Amino acid sequence: MSKELEQAKKYFPGGVNSPVRAFKSVGCEPIFIKSAYGSKVIDVDDNEYIDYVGTWGPAILGHAESSVIEAVRRTALDGLSFGAPTVAETELAELICEAFPVIEKMRFVSSGTEATMSAIRLARGFTNRPYIIKCDGAYHGHGDSLLVSAGSGVATFAIPGCPGIPDSIASNTLVVPFNNLEAVNEVFETHKNKIAAMIVEPVCGNMGVVNPIEGYLQGLRNLCDANGALLIFDEVMTGFRGCYGGVSKISNVKPDLTTLGKVVGGGMPLAVYGGRSEIMSMISPDGPVYQAGTLSGNPIAVAAGIATLKKLKANPTFYMKLLDNSQKLQQGLTKAANDVNLNVVCNRYGAMMTIFFNKEPVTDYETAKKSDTALFARWFKGMLERKIYLAPSQFEAIFISGAHTETDINRTITAAKEVFAML
Numbered sequence: 094m095s096k097e098l099e100q101a102k103k104y105f106p107g108g109v110n111s112p113v114r115a116f117k118s119v120g121c122e123p124i125f126i127k128s129a130y131g132s133k134v135i136d137v138d139d140n141e142y143i144d145y146v147g148t149w150g151p152a153i154l155g156h157a158e159s160s161v162i163e164a165v166r167r168t169a170l171d172g173l174s175f176g177a178p179t180v181a182e183t184e185l186a187e188l189i190c191e192a193f194p195v196i197e198k199m200r201f202v203s204s205g206t207e208a209t210m211s212a213i214r215l216a217r218g219f220t221n222r223p224y225i226i227k228c229d230g231a232y233h234g235h236g237d238s239l240l241v242s243a244g245s246g247v248a249t250f251a252i253p254g255c256p257g258i259p260d261s262i263a264s265n266t267l268v269v270p271f272n273n274l275e276a277v278n279e280v281f282e283t284h285k286n287k288i289a290a291m292i293v294e295p296v297c298g299n300m301g302v303v304n305p306i307e308g309y310l311q312g313l314r315n316l317c318d319a320n321g322a323l324l325i326f327d328e329v330m331t332g333f334r335g336c337y338g339g340v341s342k343i344s345n346v347k348p349d350l351t352t353l354g355k356v357v358g359g360g361m362p363l364a365v366y367g368g369r370s371e372i373m374s375m376i377s378p379d380g381p382v383y384q385a386g387t388l389s390g391n392p393i394a395v396a397a398g399i400a401t402l403k404k405l406k407a408n409p410t411f412y413m414k415l416l417d418n419s420q421k422l423q424q425g426l427t428k429a430a431n432d433v434n435l436n437v438v439c440n441r442y443g444a445m446m447t448i449f450f451n452k453e454p455v456t457d458y459e460t461a462k463k464s465d466t467a468l469f470a471r472w473f474k475g476m477l478e479r480k481i482y483l484a485p486s487q488f489e490a491i492f493i494s495g496a497h498t499e500t501d502i503n504r505t506i507t508a509a510k511e512v513f514a515m516l
């Protein structure tokens with residue numbers, strides 16, 4: 094065991110502050126990171142890796158992008174937190190509204206978990222109904238009512254339910270398979286006038302990347318409308334990943350509420366929930382649904398968010414290049430696997446993708462779970478040895494950033510060829 098891990102294990106469960114970082118499911122030790130720039134992360138022994146974790150999504154510009162760092166540095170000199178309104182918050186809100194026209198009014202919080210938890214409370218408060226629907230294997234943070242049948246680390250560690258969540262809370266969450274409208278319809282029929290909202294990752298990222306089938310999102314919109322329930326798009330991962338906006342923009346399906354995180358804070362703790370003004374007006378102090386936060390709208394996080402969105406917006410070819418590189422990687426990896434007769438399915442949305450070691454199309458959690466996780470672990474290790482840092486689980490996405498060059502992509506494909514040939 095590395096001395097860093099040994100020390101960390103004294104103080105933190107598994108030596109980490111978020112479970113998937115422990116690399117447990119791939120059977121190796123976590124690497125301790127010292128610094129990061131552009132498309133690279135550097136460990137404490139000065140090894141440099143091409144990074145596809147991108148701090149789990151936020152680093153869409155690459156690490157330590159100069160305009161973001163400069164904004165953070167400049168803002169920090171004026172004080173780290175005031176617990177009072179700043180004009181910068183309004184500036185970030187304007188940028189967000191422009192990118193997400195479905196968000197008329199919003200609230201800033203500090204993590205995606207807080208955003209989804211608050212959105213659920215709001216939906217229940219607005220509709221005065223108790224139940225919510227979520228998809229099997231979808232991850233919406235670790236709030237009690239959303240950890241039922243959750244993806245991400247919960248999927249990675251095959252945790253059936255989570256001790257500590259009383260049945261009285263879990264039983265208010267109804268779980269349906271992704272991409273199955275009939276199942277949603279049935280749940281609405283069974284629990285007439287009891288369902289406050291359906292929350293969905295409009296493209297799943299936390300069972301690995303799974304795209305919605307044609308008509309699925311519109312079908313959800315129709316079912317929610319027919320049953321007086323709200324539709325919540327959790328775009329914490331998908332926001333700004335496929336375009337300057339979200340899946341709501343690309344699909345033209347309009348959720349009532351949207352949650353954002355990851356990219357929107359540019360690597361600092363910032364997340365958002367927002368949507369129709371009528372609904373958001375239920376939030377305290379305008380309305381009776383309480384939600385608050387000491388560090389909400391933190392000036393440093395807001396500065397990083399503004400700098401990130403401005404940078405994305407300023408470069409009209411940013412997404413073209415990003416999607417082009419992402420597609421090259423997807424095609425390169427798929428071909429490299431097929432060339433050695435390895436069955437893989439590579440699902441992608443924008444600059445996030447998952448290579449499933451799976452024989453059949455992956456369209457929901459059931460099919461995702463049929464992937465060969467032992468083979469994935471060997472692939473992960475082989476890539477890590479070749480200094481390619483991937484997400485350490487079959488059920489996570491890899492993220493491409495604007496800082497990844499064609500050379501990075503080609504090096505990755507070359508490494509993949511070697512590793513696939515050994516599996």
Ligand SMILES: *Cc1c(COP(=O)(O)O)cnc(C)c1O
Nearest residue numbers: 204205206232233234327329330
């Ligand atoms: C990451 C993620 C969350 C949780 O965000 P945190 O900031 O980790 O609390 C919620 N929903 C989705 C879709 C995510 O990808």
